[in-house]
Amino acid sequence: MRVIQGWGLDLSLFQFDGDMTLAVFFLNAERTIYGRYGTKHARDSSLEGLVNAAEGALELHRRPDKAALAAKTGPAPRWRTPEVMPALLKRHSKGDVSSYGCIHCHTVREGEMISRWLGGESLPDRLLWQYPLPNVLGLNVEAKDGRTVRSVSNNTAAQAAGFKAGDALVKVEGQPPISIADLQWALHQAPETGEVAFEVERAGRPLKLTVPLGEGWRKRIPFHRNNTTGFLQMKVAGFFGDVLSGGERQKRGLADEALGLRVSYMPSAKDPDPNLNAARAGLRVGDVITEVDGRKGRMTADEWLAYLFQKKKPGETLELTVLRAGAAQKIPVPLPR
Amino acid sequence: MIIRPVLAFVALTLLPVQDAEELRRAVGDVPLVGPWIYDDVPAGFAEAKRTGKPLAVIFRCVP
Numbered sequence: 001m002r003v004i005q006g007w008g009l010d011l012s013l014f015q016f017d018g019d020m021t022l023a024v025f026f027l028n029a030e031r032t033i034y035g036r037y038g039t040k041h042a043r044d045s046s047l048e049g050l051v052n053a054a055e056g057a058l059e060l061h062r063r064p065d066k067a068a069l070a071a072k073t074g075p076a077p078r079w080r081t082p083e084v085m086p087a088l089l090k091r092h093s094k095g096d097v098s099s100y101g102c103i104h105c106h107t108v109r110e111g112e113m114i115s116r117w118l119g120g121e122s123l124p125d126r127l128l129w130q131y132p133l134p135n136v137l138g139l140n141v142e143a144k145d146g147r148t149v150r151s152v153s154n155n156t157a158a159q160a161a162g163f164k165a166g167d168a169l170v171k172v173e174g175q176p177p178i179s180i181a182d183l184q185w186a187l188h189q190a191p192e193t194g195e196v197a198f199e200v201e202r203a204g205r206p207l208k209l210t211v212p213l214g215e216g217w218r219k220r221i222p223f224h225r226n227n228t229t230g231f232l233q234m235k236v237a238g239f240f241g242d243v244l245s246g247g248e249r250q251k252r253g254l255a256d257e258a259l260g261l262r263v264s265y266m267p268s269a270k271d272p273d274p275n276l277n278a279a280r281a282g283l284r285v286g287d288v289i290t291e292v293d294g295r296k297g298r299m300t301a302d303e304w305l306a307y308l309f310q311k312k313k314p315g316e317t318l319e320l321t322v323l324r325a326g327a328a329q330k331i332p333v334p335l336p337r
Numbered sequence: 338m339i340i341r342p343v344l345a346f347v348a349l350t351l352l353p354v355q356d357a358e359e360l361r362r363a364v365g366d367v368p369l370v371g372p373w374i375y376d377d378v379p380a381g382f383a384e385a386k387r388t389g390k391p392l393a394v395i396f397r398c399v400p
Binding site: 001002003004005009010014016021022023024025026027028029031034038054057058061102104105 | 364366373375378380382383386389390392393394398
């Protein structure tokens with residue numbers, strides 16, 4: 001079957017990386033999930049991979065291991081369906097499949113993040129760096145089956161754990177993977193520090209390998225994507241800030257290590273439920289932010305978003321210094337409540 | 338290659354048959370195993386239970 005919009009989606013069952021153009025669940029009539037398919041990156045997606053994932057699901061259907069599959073269902077969600085999330089209440093209505101009105105997969109993710117933030121939460125890394133790819137541990141897995149280790153990156157946790165190219169991933173945290181998306185699922189549930197347990201087959205022999213999770217392990221791979229994280233910036237900050245490139249910095253006399261966020265987009269009053277605080281405060285497209293709350297150091301796109309969602313609270317003010325036509329000016333931007 | 342495992346899954350929908358067929362044509366879904374089911378997960382589970390087949394739920398909006 002095909003789900004084309006998210007109104008009424010049961011989030012106690014369907015938990016997945018919504019920041020994609022295609023996602024697939026394989027499951028049985030009793031709601032046991034055999035596996036997931038679909039990742040962010042084109043290099044990790046293939047028709048062959050989808051077929052192999054389907055074959056893997058059929059194998060599990062013929063010989064289900066309920067205990068092993070139980071963990072493929074996630075914990076109880078904060079909100080049972082997307083449309084009851086506070087951040088999505090005004091924006092959407094059932095049956096609205098217009099581009100803005102529809103509850104897309106990424107809308108679910110954005111809705112949860114913004115709803116939690118509006119409720120005063122500082123978002124944990126797990127909700128920013130969601131569904132990490134196995135590359136984050138140094139495991140480069142074949143897209144065609146989601147289970148064969150193509151290579152192991154040097155100086156990584158996977159290399160230290162003893163993984164080798166050609167290893168077949170039989171289980172990760174007790175769950176049999178049928179695709180890379182299943183590996184992402186297991187890593188999404190993994191703790192901030194600790195370890196991830198693998199059962200592997202190497203040259204026909206079983207092997208157990210444990211990968212240590214050092215502090216900040218999730219952050220090795222960026223989560224930022226303009227199309228979805230841009231929306232998150234717009235809802236919280238009221239503008240989309242682009243990290244300036246080296247050439248653009250030079251033109252403005254900004255050092256490489258300096259903060260240089262260019263305001264490249266702002267919402268319009270005609271947008272549904274826009275955050276116009278930054279516009280009303282006087283910020284303009286083209287302004288270059290050189291200081292935020294006293295911080296002048298360079299931030300990546302991930303760090304900028306993490307700053308908003310982890311260090312700022314609703315109702316606080318973003319104290320900005322911006323460069324406009326060669327002159328600096330201070331613009332305080334109130335954040336929504 | 339894709340047909341064999343797909344035939345083993347339930348293909349599913351919620352809309353009246355004519356509307357579902359129009360949508361299917363509009364989005365280009367291939368009718369490999371009969372009518373598609375759109376946006377009706379309970380109907381999908383019911384069909385999976387009736388046939389004993391597993392369910393493939395594809396999340397893809399109308400582009």
